[in-house]
Amino acid sequence: MQEFTKLKAEGGMARINDFRASRRAFMGLAAGGAALGAVSLPGVQAQTVRTSAHIVILGAGAGGTGIANRLAARLDGARITIVDGRMQHWYQPGFTLIAAGLKPAGYSVTTTGEWLPDGVDWVQDYAAEIDPEAGRVTTRGGETLDYDYLIVATGLSLDWEAIEGFSLDMVGENGIGAHYAGPDHAAATWRMMDRFTDEGGVALFGRPATEMKCAGAPLKYTFLTDDRARRKGTRGDVELIYAAHSGGLFGVPIVNEKVKMLFDDRGVDVRYNHVLRAIDPGARNATYDTPEGSRDIGYDFINVIPPQRAPQVVRESGLSWADRWTDQGWIEVDPYTLRHARYANVFGVGDINGVRYGKTAASAKWHLPVVEDHLVSEIAGGEGTARFSGYTSCPLITRIGRAMLIEFDYENQLAPSFPGVIAPLEELWITWLIKEIGLKPTYYAMLRGRA
Numbered sequence: 537m538q539e540f541t542k543l544k545a546e547g548g549m550a551r552i553n554d555f556r557a558s559r560r561a562f563m564g565l566a567a568g569g570a571a572l573g574a575v576s577l578p579g580v581q582a583q584t585v586r587t588s589a590h591i592v593i594l595g596a597g598a599g600g601t602g603i604a605n606r607l608a609a610r611l612d613g614a615r616i617t618i619v620d621g622r623m624q625h626w627y628q629p630g631f632t633l634i635a636a637g638l639k640p641a642g643y644s645v646t647t648t649g650e651w652l653p654d655g656v657d658w659v660q661d662y663a664a665e666i667d668p669e670a671g672r673v674t675t676r677g678g679e680t681l682d683y684d685y686l687i688v689a690t691g692l693s694l695d696w697e698a699i700e701g702f703s704l705d706m707v708g709e710n711g712i713g714a715h716y717a718g719p720d721h722a723a724a725t726w727r728m729m730d731r732f733t734d735e736g737g738v739a740l741f742g743r744p745a746t747e748m749k750c751a752g753a754p755l756k757y758t759f760l761t762d763d764r765a766r767r768k769g770t771r772g773d774v775e776l777i778y779a780a781h782s783g784g785l786f787g788v789p790i791v792n793e794k795v796k797m798l799f800d801d802r803g804v805d806v807r808y809n810h811v812l813r814a815i816d817p818g819a820r821n822a823t824y825d826t827p828e829g830s831r832d833i834g835y836d837f838i839n840v841i842p843p844q845r846a847p848q849v850v851r852e853s854g855l856s857w858a859d860r861w862t863d864q865g866w867i868e869v870d871p872y873t874l875r876h877a878r879y880a881n882v883f884g885v886g887d888i889n890g891v892r893y894g895k896t897a898a899s900a901k902w903h904l905p906v907v908e909d910h911l912v913s914e915i916a917g918g919e920g921t922a923r924f925s926g927y928t929s930c931p932l933i934t935r936i937g938r939a940m941l942i943e944f945d946y947e948n949q950l951a952p953s954f955p956g957v958i959a960p961l962e963e964l965w966i967t968w969l970i971k972e973i974g975l976k977p978t979y980y981a982m983l984r985g986r987a
């Protein structure tokens with residue numbers, strides 16, 4: 537077990553230190569280009585390290601694909617296996633644009649295979665069991681994979697069944713939307729929102745009480761519905777209600793204040809401490825849990841976003857926190873190194889990590905160099921130094937053609953990529969362009985390990 541401790545690295549610490557210096561220079565510059573595209577610096581070449589380690593990556597989404605490309609470029613002789621049964625790769629930040637009628641469903645869809653580097657084995661199946669004591673993963677099909685290092689990048693599960701009365705086949709009928717569910721469901725959500733903003737009535741938005749990916753997306757979608765109604769001249773006929781799961785709209789206080797102000801300005805009615813429990817599609821009624829008991833609200837359009845948890849295989853693996861997020865199962869990693877707290881040969885990238893912030897693709901981008909540094913340095917016989925700051929980013933669309941670039945870290949400090957150029961809490965056209973045009977190429981560069 538854990539042959540990695542015995543692995544011999546070629547190259548030695550001097551080369552690794554050279555690499556680290558180059559890498560720091562690279563990443564410092566890349567921070568400035570974070571939202572606009574991959575930065576390539578001529579002459580900066582990371583050193584490769586020779587190893588026979590077997591690295592298993594679970595999940596070929598944003599994080600898993602990015603780390604596979606980075607490790608394939610850095611490790612010479614390693615066996616890298618990536619496990620994912622999904623044939624399609626989804627660019628999920630596009631779902632909000634699809635659900636607002638700004639992009640077609642195909643905008644977010646590519647294939648998983650096209651992003652995977654040569655020399656990486658792709659097991660087209662899902663992990664069914666993880667045994668971190670034995671260092672072994674078993675797939676649903678019964679294949680066993682013994683690993684030296686494991687990278688968990690499964691993303692999260694959307695727990696649709698937790699909403700009583702709801703099922704995904706209802707989306708696109710009777711005023712029901714669910715833009716988190718995938719590109720086709722996002723397109724169906726647009727059909728419902730389009731009809732609603734023609735006909736008027738009451739629309740319900742909100743978020744689950746669990747941690748969630750892109751906590752800005754439910755807010756963006758509320759703003760976009762408001763804007764669609766204004767453009768059609770029907771804003772006077774629609775009532776927009778946002779059900780906040782807590783006493784605020786956003787975890788970062790300064791952003792919370794700004795969104796509150798904008799919701800006030802746009803006439804969005806906020807119901808605090810309302811968590812969606814059930815819908816009755818026939819009666820078009822939604823039931824919320826509140827501190828005062830159940831509350832029913834009738835609707836003509838609802839965008840359902842369910843509770844979010846680690847996939848079952850992860851929750852049952854023994855990798856989750858024992859005393860935090862116990863109903864959600866995020867993995868117990870060090871918030872700065874993303875290395876597992878109890879299994880030193882396990883790392884997490886992306887949404888699966890049990891850290892305070894960071895369930896965005898933009899965060900996954902910054903997970904990648906950290907995990908790469910610690911894993912490759914260890915194989916080389918050294919110790920990684922890179923740290924994840926908690927960087928989380930969300931271009932918060934406030935109307936078609938305007939967005940605010942919200943970037944922050946573990947300390948709730950704003951972490952602007954373009955200080956002095958793009959004001960973080962201003963509704964700007966340039967920020968809209970970042971979301972609408974810049975984010976997708978950056979995302980794809982990240983998949984290739986180049987951003």
Ligand SMILES: Cc1cc2nc3c(=O)[nH]c(=O)nc-3n(C[C@H](O)[C@H](O)[C@H](O)COP(=O)(O)OP(=O)(O)OC[C@H]3O[C@@H](n4cnc5c(N)ncnc54)[C@H](O)[C@@H]3O)c2cc1C
Pocket residue numbers: 594595596597598599600619620621622627628629630631632661662663664689690691692715716749750753847849885886887888895896897898899900929930931
């Ligand atoms: C509506 C919406 C809007 C968003 N907007 C933004 C935005 O504007 N900016 C931003 O930065 N982020 C945004 N995000 C969040 C972003 O998409 C995620 O944070 C990011 O994709 C996380 O990457 P990941 O690799 O952790 O998970 P994913 O990209 O979701 O990939 C997980 C992969 O793991 C696979 N998998 C699952 N279970 C298993 C298993 N048992 N075995 C093997 N493989 C498995 C899945 O099939 C999937 O391919 C948005 C998300 C949504 C839904």
